[in-house]
Each structure stands twice: as C-alpha cells, then as structure tokens.
Amino acid sequence: MRAQDFLTVRDLSREEILETFVIALDMKANRSKYADALKGKALALIFEKPSLRTRTTFDIGIQQLGGYSLYLSPAEISLGKRESVHDVAKNLERMVQGIMIRTFAHQVVIDMAKHASVPIINGLTDYSHPCQAMADFLTIQEKKGELKGLKVCYVGDGNNVAHSLMFAGARLGAHVTVACPPGFEPNLTAYKDASEDARATGARIEVVHDPAVGVKNADVIYTDVWASMGQETEADARKKIFRPYQVNGDLMAKAKKDALFMHCLPAHRGDEVTDEVVDSPQSVVFDEAENRLHAQKAIMYQLMK
Ligand code: CP
Ligand code: NVA
Numbered sequence: 436m437r438a439q440d441f442l443t444v445r446d447l448s449r450e451e452i453l454e455t456f457v458i459a460l461d462m463k464a465n466r467s468k469y470a471d472a473l474k475g476k477a478l479a480l481i482f483e484k485p486s487l488r489t490r491t492t493f494d495i496g497i498q499q500l501g502g503y504s505l506y507l508s509p510a511e512i513s514l515g516k517r518e519s520v521h522d523v524a525k526n527l528e529r530m531v532q533g534i535m536i537r538t539f540a541h542q543v544v545i546d547m548a549k550h551a552s553v554p555i556i557n558g559l560t561d562y563s564h565p566c567q568a569m570a571d572f573l574t575i576q577e578k579k580g581e582l583k584g585l586k587v588c589y590v591g592d593g594n595n596v597a598h599s600l601m602f603a604g605a606r607l608g609a610h611v612t613v614a615c616p617p618g619f620e621p622n623l624t625a626y627k628d629a630s631e632d633a634r635a636t637g638a639r640i641e642v643v644h645d646p647a648v649g650v651k652n653a654d655v656i657y658t659d660v661w662a663s664m665g666q667e668t669e670a671d672a673r674k675k676i677f678r679p680y681q682v683n684g685d686l687m688a689k690a691k692k693d694a695l696f697m698h699c700l701p702a703h704r705g706d707e708v709t710d711e712v713v714d715s716p717q718s719v720v721f722d723e724a725e726n727r728l729h730a731q732k733a734i735m736y737q738l739m740k
Contacts, residue, residue, distance in 0.1 A: 444602035459733035474501035524550035554738035568599035583608035588653035593621035601629035608636035614649030
C-alpha cells in the first residue's frame with residue numbers, strides 16, 4: 436500500500452484493494468499467524484459520534500495483531516474546541532503509532548493526516564465511510580466470487596456510505612446504482628470522482644429516483660438509515676420522504692433472485708428495511724459486520740507495520 440493514510444477508498448488502487456482483501460482473508464483463516472504483527476503498537480481511537488461495530492472491530496483488531504488501543508470519547512478530546520486538530524495531531528504522534536477517527540467534517544481527517552506523522556484511518560465522516568465499503572466488497576467477493584460486472588443497487592440517502600460504495604465499485608469494476616429521492620442524491624464531487632475512476636474499470640455509476648428501476652437486475656441491494664448521525668432533527672421529515680424507498684419483500688423480488696441484502700448497520704427495522712428482509716437468507720448484514728474486523732486488520736497491518 437503506497438498511501439500513508441486511509442481517508443477514502445480512492446487512496447487505494449484496484450490492485451491495492453484486492454491485495455488488502457487477500458491479506459484480510461488470510462487473517463480471517465489464520466488468525467494466530469498475525470498475533471505479533473503489530474506487537475506493542477498503540478492505536479488511538481477518536482470518536483465524536485457513537486459506534487458499536489467500528490469501536491469493537493478496531494479495538495479487538497489491533498489486539499489480535501499484538502497491539503493495543505486507547506478509546507478517546509467526544510467528551511475527552513473535543514476536537515477543534517478544547518484543542519485544535521493540529522495540536523491534537525502533534526501530541527498524539529508522539530504517543531501512538533496510528534490514529535482512527537470518527538468525526539463529522541471530512542476536513543478534520545484530512546487535516547489530521549496533514550499534521551500527524553502517524554497513519555490516520557477514517558472511521559466515518561459525513562462524507563465517507565471507507566472501512567465499511569472495504570468490508571462490504573470483501574463480503575460480496577466471498578459470496579459472489581468475481582466483483583467485476585456485478586450490479587450493486589444502494590437504495591436510500593446519498594450519504595457517506597453511498598459515496599464509499601461508489602468509490603469502491605468504481606475501482607473494482609462493479610456497477611453502482613444509487614436509487615434516492617430527488618434532493619438526496621450523492622454529493623456531486625463524489626459522483627464525478629467515482630465516475631472518473633469507473634472509466635478505467637468499465638464500472639457504471641448511476642443515480643436514479645425510482646427504486647424499482649434501480650434494483651432491476653441487481654446482484655446486491657444495499658440500504659442505510661434515512662437520517663445519519665448528526666441529522667437527528669431531520670428524522671421525522673425524512674421518514675415521509677423516504678417511505679417509498681423502503682427495502683421490503685416486494686422490492687427485493689424485483690432484483691435478481693439470488694441478490695444479497697446488505698446494510699452497514701445499525702438498521703432501523705420497519706423504516707429503511709423490514710424484518711422480513713434483514714432476517715432473510717439473502718441478508719449478509721452480520722457477515723459484513725464481522726468483515727469489518729478482518730478488512731481493518733489488513734489495513735492497519737499495511738499502514739502501521
Ligand atoms: N457500520 C458501522 O460503522 O457501525 P457503527 O456505527 O456501530 O460503528
Ligand atoms: N450513514 C450512517 C452510517 C452509520 C454507520 C451515519 O453516518 O450515521
């Protein structure tokens with residue numbers, strides 16, 4: 436991996452993503468082989484938003500590699516308020532060998548990477564969630580084999596998760612269709628960047644407003660919450676707008692028969708997805724959650740070794 440930080444899937448080439456998957460799968464199959472891979476190395480975990488999966492998988496993951504982690508809650512650091520991003524970076528680089536950050540503005544992870552001499556890993560910003568997309572495409576590869584030419588349809592809000600899926604699909608040659616209500620399209624820069632990357636691999640990145648059109652011939656149906664962390668006040672208004680975008684049995688029936696159902700979790704059952712779908716045999720949501728561990732271990736290993 437040439438990149439020194441992992442801020443977006445676009446930091447990695449197609450070959451680097453596939454190599455990361457190879458390492459992740461080896462770690463999954465042969466955990467003890469890597470028990471000392473990052474022996475004695477410390478990873479700071481900065482969280483400005485809640486988490487189950489990200490916190491657990493980074494914490495357990497670094498320990499499985501022989502290192503250890505330090506959890507820093509929003510109350511502790513108060514990034515940019517109690518202390519500037521610059522000063523936090525300059526302190527932490529003296530103490531730890533890597534920093535994972537979950538925050539709001541994407542600029543914060545960019546600034547941290549600029550100022551800190553140790554690797555920065557993006558654990559979710561308002562713009563992107565690259566570790567999630569790596570775990571997701573690793574999961575798709577495990578279930579479907581070849582990624583090139585597959586069609587992933589993301590149904591819902593054109594948010595951080597949608598952006599990272601577009602970036603990963605573009606790199607890997609998988610078509611990504613975002614089916615969203617008008618006004619909730621992916622960020623234009625993200626769409627343009629993904630479309631440009633897609634030209635090299637033959638992937639098609641598209642945005643549609645009719646979910647039934649979007650899921651046609653899809654190999655994967657993906658959804659996420661309608662209101663992301665930080666958008667809680669919009670939740671009620673969004674519920675009305677997004678109702679036609681619920682992934683339920685009827686919508687799944689319009690995709691390929693063997694389509695996977697995916698969700699980054701946490702799921703709001705009864706809103707963006709029904710119990711019937713999330714608990715169906717087509718659902719791989721907990722495989723995705725587990726693969727966060729393996730994908731992130733492979734990323735930490737390459738950046739911090
Ligand atoms: N999918 C995901 O990032 O989950 P958490 O918010 O629980 O970390
Ligand atoms: N889009 C969601 C993803 C949570 C993992 C959010 O940002 O809250």
